[in-house]
Amino acid sequence: MTPELTALTLAALLQVLQYLLFAIPANLELGPGYTSSARDRAPSRELSVTTGRLQRALNNHFEGLILFTIACTVITLSGQSTALTAACAFAYLGARALYIPAYYYGWRPWRSLIWAVGFFATVLMLLAALI
Numbered sequence: 001m002t003p004e005l006t007a008l009t010l011a012a013l014l015q016v017l018q019y020l021l022f023a024i025p026a027n028l029e030l031g032p033g034y035t036s037s038a039r040d041r042a043p044s045r046e047l048s049v050t051t052g053r054l055q056r057a058l059n060n061h062f063e064g065l066i067l068f069t070i071a072c073t074v075i076t077l078s079g080q081s082t083a084l085t086a087a088c089a090f091a092y093l094g095a096r097a098l099y100i101p102a103y104y105y106g107w108r109p110w111r112s113l114i115w116a117v118g119f120f121a122t123v124l125m126l127l128a129a130l131i
Contacts, residue, residue, distance in 0.1 A: 003086035057103040071125035091121040
Protein backbone atom coordinates (compact mmCIF):
# COMPACT_ATOMS: atom_id res chain seq x y z
CA MET A 1 0.00 0.00 0.00
CA THR A 2 1.30 3.46 -0.83
CA PRO A 3 1.88 5.94 2.00
CA GLU A 4 -0.95 8.04 0.57
CA LEU A 5 -3.40 5.13 0.81
CA THR A 6 -2.21 4.42 4.34
CA ALA A 7 -2.90 8.04 5.27
CA LEU A 8 -6.29 7.82 3.55
CA THR A 9 -7.20 4.69 5.51
CA LEU A 10 -6.15 6.36 8.75
CA ALA A 11 -8.16 9.47 7.79
CA ALA A 12 -11.22 7.27 7.29
CA LEU A 13 -10.70 5.73 10.74
CA LEU A 14 -10.32 9.25 12.15
CA GLN A 15 -13.69 10.02 10.54
CA VAL A 16 -15.18 7.04 12.41
CA LEU A 17 -13.71 8.36 15.66
CA GLN A 18 -15.08 11.83 14.92
CA TYR A 19 -18.50 10.35 14.28
CA LEU A 20 -18.45 8.66 17.69
CA LEU A 21 -17.17 11.80 19.40
CA PHE A 22 -20.18 13.64 18.00
CA ALA A 23 -22.87 10.95 18.05
CA ILE A 24 -22.54 9.95 21.69
CA PRO A 25 -23.11 13.41 23.21
CA ALA A 26 -25.69 14.26 20.52
CA ASN A 27 -27.72 11.18 21.43
CA LEU A 28 -27.46 12.01 25.12
CA GLU A 29 -28.49 15.63 24.54
CA LEU A 30 -31.31 15.08 22.05
CA GLY A 31 -32.60 11.80 23.44
CA PRO A 32 -33.36 8.52 21.68
CA GLY A 33 -36.87 9.63 20.75
CA TYR A 34 -35.45 12.18 18.34
CA THR A 35 -32.22 10.48 17.26
CA SER A 36 -33.96 7.19 16.40
CA SER A 37 -36.77 8.96 14.54
CA ALA A 38 -36.95 9.88 10.86
CA ARG A 39 -36.17 13.46 11.97
CA ASP A 40 -39.11 14.94 10.10
CA ARG A 41 -39.22 17.75 12.63
CA ALA A 42 -36.60 19.92 14.24
CA PRO A 43 -35.29 18.68 17.58
CA SER A 44 -37.07 20.05 20.65
CA ARG A 45 -33.67 20.92 22.14
CA GLU A 46 -30.55 22.38 20.56
CA LEU A 47 -27.18 20.75 20.76
CA SER A 48 -24.77 22.20 23.29
CA VAL A 49 -22.11 24.57 21.95
CA THR A 50 -19.38 21.93 22.13
CA THR A 51 -21.47 19.15 20.57
CA GLY A 52 -22.43 21.55 17.79
CA ARG A 53 -18.73 22.21 17.23
CA LEU A 54 -18.06 18.47 17.03
CA GLN A 55 -20.82 18.18 14.43
CA ARG A 56 -19.36 21.00 12.34
CA ALA A 57 -15.86 19.52 12.59
CA LEU A 58 -17.24 16.16 11.44
CA ASN A 59 -19.03 17.74 8.49
CA ASN A 60 -15.91 19.70 7.60
CA HIS A 61 -13.88 16.49 7.52
CA PHE A 62 -16.43 14.91 5.16
CA GLU A 63 -15.88 17.85 2.82
CA GLY A 64 -12.08 17.69 3.06
CA LEU A 65 -12.01 13.93 2.74
CA ILE A 66 -13.56 14.11 -0.73
CA LEU A 67 -10.63 16.07 -2.20
CA PHE A 68 -8.09 14.11 -0.17
CA THR A 69 -9.52 10.82 -1.47
CA ILE A 70 -9.26 12.09 -5.04
CA ALA A 71 -5.66 13.19 -4.45
CA CYS A 72 -4.64 9.86 -2.91
CA THR A 73 -6.38 7.88 -5.65
CA VAL A 74 -4.84 9.87 -8.49
CA ILE A 75 -1.35 9.71 -6.97
CA THR A 76 -1.61 5.97 -6.35
CA LEU A 77 -3.22 4.94 -9.64
CA SER A 78 -0.79 7.01 -11.67
CA GLY A 79 2.20 5.62 -9.81
CA GLN A 80 3.35 9.09 -8.75
CA SER A 81 3.90 8.51 -5.05
CA THR A 82 6.92 10.48 -3.88
CA ALA A 83 8.35 11.63 -0.58
CA LEU A 84 6.58 14.94 -1.15
CA THR A 85 3.14 13.42 -1.76
CA ALA A 86 3.58 11.07 1.21
CA ALA A 87 4.55 14.02 3.44
CA CYS A 88 1.51 15.94 2.18
CA ALA A 89 -0.75 12.98 2.92
CA PHE A 90 0.47 12.73 6.48
CA ALA A 91 0.35 16.51 6.89
CA TYR A 92 -3.34 16.31 5.93
CA LEU A 93 -3.89 13.52 8.45
CA GLY A 94 -2.11 15.40 11.22
CA ALA A 95 -4.00 18.58 10.46
CA ARG A 96 -7.33 16.75 10.56
CA ALA A 97 -6.46 15.16 13.90
CA LEU A 98 -5.52 18.58 15.34
CA TYR A 99 -8.61 20.20 13.84
CA ILE A 100 -10.92 18.28 16.19
CA PRO A 101 -9.65 19.78 19.47
CA ALA A 102 -9.04 23.11 17.73
CA TYR A 103 -12.72 23.31 16.78
CA TYR A 104 -13.97 21.83 20.06
CA TYR A 105 -12.05 24.31 22.19
CA GLY A 106 -12.53 27.25 19.83
CA TRP A 107 -8.85 27.90 19.15
CA ARG A 108 -8.75 31.04 17.05
CA PRO A 109 -7.04 31.68 14.66
CA TRP A 110 -5.31 28.30 15.03
CA ARG A 111 -8.31 26.30 13.89
CA SER A 112 -8.29 28.08 10.53
CA LEU A 113 -4.53 27.71 10.17
CA ILE A 114 -4.74 23.99 10.94
CA TRP A 115 -7.51 23.65 8.36
CA ALA A 116 -5.34 25.49 5.81
CA VAL A 117 -2.44 23.06 6.33
CA GLY A 118 -4.69 20.11 5.45
CA PHE A 119 -6.29 21.90 2.52
CA PHE A 120 -3.04 23.07 0.95
CA ALA A 121 -1.40 19.68 1.52
CA THR A 122 -4.24 18.18 -0.53
CA VAL A 123 -3.93 20.83 -3.24
CA LEU A 124 -0.18 20.22 -3.43
CA MET A 125 -0.82 16.51 -3.93
CA LEU A 126 -3.25 17.28 -6.76
CA LEU A 127 -0.76 19.61 -8.40
CA ALA A 128 2.03 17.05 -8.01
CA ALA A 129 -0.13 14.55 -9.90
CA LEU A 130 -0.18 16.89 -12.90
CA ILE A 131 3.57 17.27 -13.10
